[in-house]
Amino acid sequence: MRITGLHHVTLITRNLDATTSFYRDLLGLALVEQAANEDDPDARHFWFGDAEGRAGTLLSFLEYPAMPEGSVGVGSTHHLALAVDSSEELDAWRDYLRGRGVQTTDVFERGRFRSLYLRDPDGHILELATRV
CATH class of the missing domain: 3.10.180.10 (2,3-Dihydroxybiphenyl 1,2-Dioxygenase, domain 1)
Incomplete structure (x- = not known):
């Protein structure tokens, strides 16, 4: 058994439209999937990465417009x-x-x-x- 690399990172966003403008339109990542989150069907879930959506290139965003801001510290990224x-x-x-x-x-x-x-x-x- 061994870890072979990083698959993806998931972040929380308030506004997936602004996130898409930033990661796709400004940074040039491909929007590889748009769906509802399987664990929370009320939350939109977008995936950005390379054009093929390969593991190791993926950034995933869950949209929660009303969620309070996080705090920086142990347990945060x-x-x-x-x-x-x-x-x-x-x-x-x-x-x-x-x-x-x-x-x-x-x-x-x-x-x-x-x-x-x-x-x-x-x-x-x-x-x-x-x-x-």
């Missing part, structure tokens, strides 16, 4: 990191995002990789990081 192929591409992402009014950090030199941070419409922290 700090951020999730999305991979880009090169330092040049990371710099291009920074310029592209800033050109569209998205606030990002400067690029950080991490030794084994470079990265920058931004927030999605619900305030989730995203890191764009070069592949190790």
